[in-house]
Amino acid sequence: MNGKAHVFGDYVNTDLIIPFRFKARTNDPVELAKYCMYGIDREFPKKVSKGDVIVAGVNFGGGSSREQAPVAIKYAGIGAVVADSFARIFFRNALVIGLPALEIPGIQKQVKAGDAVAVDLRKRTLTNLRTKKTFQAAPxxxxxxxxxxxxxxxxxxxxxxxxxxxxxxxxxx
Amino acid sequence: MEARRILTDPSLSFAEKALSIKSGREVRAGDVAVVDVDLTLAQDSTGPLAIRSFQEMGLKKIFDPRKVFIFLDHTYPAADEKVATLHTMVRDFCARHACNVVEGTISHQHLLEEQVVPGMLLVGADSHTNQAGALGAFATGLGSTEIASVWASGKTWLRVPETLRITLEGTLAKGVFARDIIMHLIGQLGEDGANYTSLEWTGTRLSIDSRACICNNSVECGAKNSVFAPDQLTVQYLRARGRKPMLDIQSGAQATIKEKTIDLADLEPQVTLPEHVDRVKPLSAAEGTPIHEGFLGSSTNCRLEDLQVAAHILKGRKVKAGTRLVITPASKRIFLQAVRDGLVDTFMQAGAVFTNSTCGACVGTHMGVLGENEVAISCSPRNYTGRMGSLSAQVYLASPATVAASAVEGRIADPRKYL
Structure with missing residues (x-):
């Protein structure tokens, strides 16, 4: 999968990914996707092309157990989330709903917003096509x-x- | 595998014992256990998605409807038509499958009062499911689709967590409470400092209400579960409610664990600064900050002992003009007891708002939502950006006593001068 990188910082919690008041009022994944990353950038869903990749720092998805967080990300068109580390429940939820989540410590510093990246799900790697460097996720x-x-x-x-x-x-x- | 041998093995932690017994084979930290689940919970913001997943996976039958609880508590009574539609979906599903729907009382507190026993394995589509560890259960949060899979199969898989044992020494000073202990720990460990970890609490004996606060709030440093092994107080609590332990699991003396000690006498009232749950400081760091709202509620606090201390502070005093104090009891039972004990009278005389039991203001869904640039002090678990309403609102976290004292002054205040 090839796409553009959307880069976020450390400790992006589930309330930032999708606030409770939106996720508690619908079961429709397309509707949930409209609020993806609402706490950080309300325009985010409009900036995503299908297959783009979120790259983030440590403890991505901390906080609540809301499965609507990875659902909103997936239906916004994001193909994979690659982070330095993930919070426990988010990581589990992401794989359960079919959003690939790759843990690569230090990755956030290796990718700039807008970089073209390639994610190989079989090998579990991220390649930054700008720097030509490839990084291996934990198995x-x-x-x-x-x-x-x-x-x-x-x-x-x-x-x-x-x-x-x-x-x-x-x-x- | 013999349960008795596991229970008496000195080399196994609480989590290792619990997950060994529930999986029927001896497991150690790092192993993956397939476990039998004794109780499941979901609520009105996770249950509808679980129901949708259950139906989409073509599942038909619930393994044991008596073990399935769905609570309508987060936005209850329905604040608008969209929520009402989801509530109806939950009621219909529970009626069709003969499982339990419970309305208008917060799940974690209700289960503590009526269902949880030591040795139980509880999974919930809610991160604060950890609270059941207060009575010696292994309790952890999962997502909606996984809860749907447990409804059907009665099982799930759990990686056996490593253990951090926290020993409490000495006694708390006046004006310092269980909430200050757990906030202090979260500040020390950081919000992911106990990720994938089982927290075991021992030492100074705390009330069941205090244990519930600590176990509930433990997820804010990432803990997978958090537990007070059963003792005399646990047995008394259960006996008063006609229940008995399932298993008395005590951590082994030679288990491989990390350890940490907290000296309670040294602890001051704590405050968490806005945006991140681990920005914990001594209360003096935020004292004097003007506030618009005090929120005394959520499953983390607002049990009877919390309402009692708040009433003690508010008795004969008034909430400062220009400030509102929203009080939301953690359960229907606590609501009723607060009425009977005259606490609600005190709150109303002081000018507070006393609501039904709901998660309401904590998640910014109704009953105390913050507007643009408003500042609140709250004893709910999370102060994330936008958590209680507007993205520009700021939320400070503190104990119920600090929230009550701050409401009186209209700014963040030290409760010790009122106690």
Whole structure:
């Protein structure tokens, strides 16, 4: 995936990504996307082209458990979030709803706003096409790997007819 | 695997014991455990999305409807038509699946009062689910779709967290409360300082109300769960409500953990400056800052002991002209007790607004939303930009006593002179 980098700082919390009063009034992902990054830049959704990448500092997505935060980002057209580090629930939610989240410590300083970047989800790398440098994300383990590979929990369930932690269904012959 | 052997193993932490027993195999920090879930919660801002996911995944049946609770508490009663539509969606779903819908009382406090027992594993689509650790449960937050998957499967997966044990020493000085302890810790660790970590609290015995405040607020430094292992006080609390422990899990003496000590006698009232939850300072750093609103509410505080200290400060005094004080009890039960004990009388005489139990002002959805450039002091958990309303509003965090004292003066004030 190739796109433009949108760069944010440290400690971007879920209330900045989407304030409660907007996320608590609709279930529609397209409607949620209109408020993506509302706490930082109200014009943000208009600036995104499909496949763009958010690059951020430490503890991206801290605070509330709201799944609407990664949903708003995904439906705004962002293809992946790459950050120095993620808050626990956000990271889990992102993979569950099929928004790739790559943790690369120090990445925020390696990318400038507007840089063209390429994210390789198979290798889990980000390449800054301006500086020609490639950075490796930490590997995923266990169920997180399964979720990312499937494109989220619903996609996994659709394909396998079960959740990753459930034993395989016995085949009836 | 024998539960008894796990419970008595001195090398296992609380989290390792809890997740070993719930997964049926011995697990250690760093392992991934597939666990049986004893209780789930969702609320009116996460439940509708969970219901949508449940339906989109084609799930039909809830594993055990008695273990599924959805609360209408965040924007309750519905503040507008859009919220009302989502409330209706939740009521219809719960009726169809015979699971529990609870209206007009904050989830975490209601579950503490009526459902949580030591040794329970609770997951909730709400980050403050950690609060149930106050009664010795392993409790953590997840997102909506994962909660939907637990509704269907009765299980989820959890990475077994490392442990940080906090030992409390000595006694709190006058005017210093549980909220000051946890704010102090958040300031020291930073907002991601306990990310993925299990916090175990030990030492000086605190009330159940105080434990609830600390466990609830622990997520503000990233904690995965936060727990006070059950003791005599836990047993008394349960007995008074006709409940018994599921498991008495105590952390092993030789468990591999990090440790930290807090000397309570040294602690002063704390204040958190706007925008980030870890900008914690001694209260003097913000004393005298003019305020428009005091908010005494949310699941983090506003239990009975909080209302009692606030009433003590407000008795015979008035909220300063030009300042409003919004008081929102943490549950219906606390509301009723506050009425019976005459606390509400005191609040009304002082000129405060006393609301129904809701998350309202804390999340800026109704009942105390801040306008442009307004300043508030609040005992709710978060002071993020825009959290309580306008992006230009500023929120300071402090204990209920500090909020009450500040409302009297119309500026951030030290509660010690009123106690």
């Amino acid at each position: 995923l383990t266990g169920f997180l790997r399964d979720l990312e590979a499937a494109g989220g929990l619903a996609a996994y369930h659709k394909r396998h007819g079960k959740f990753p932690w459930e034993p395989g269904k016995r085949k009836t012959t």
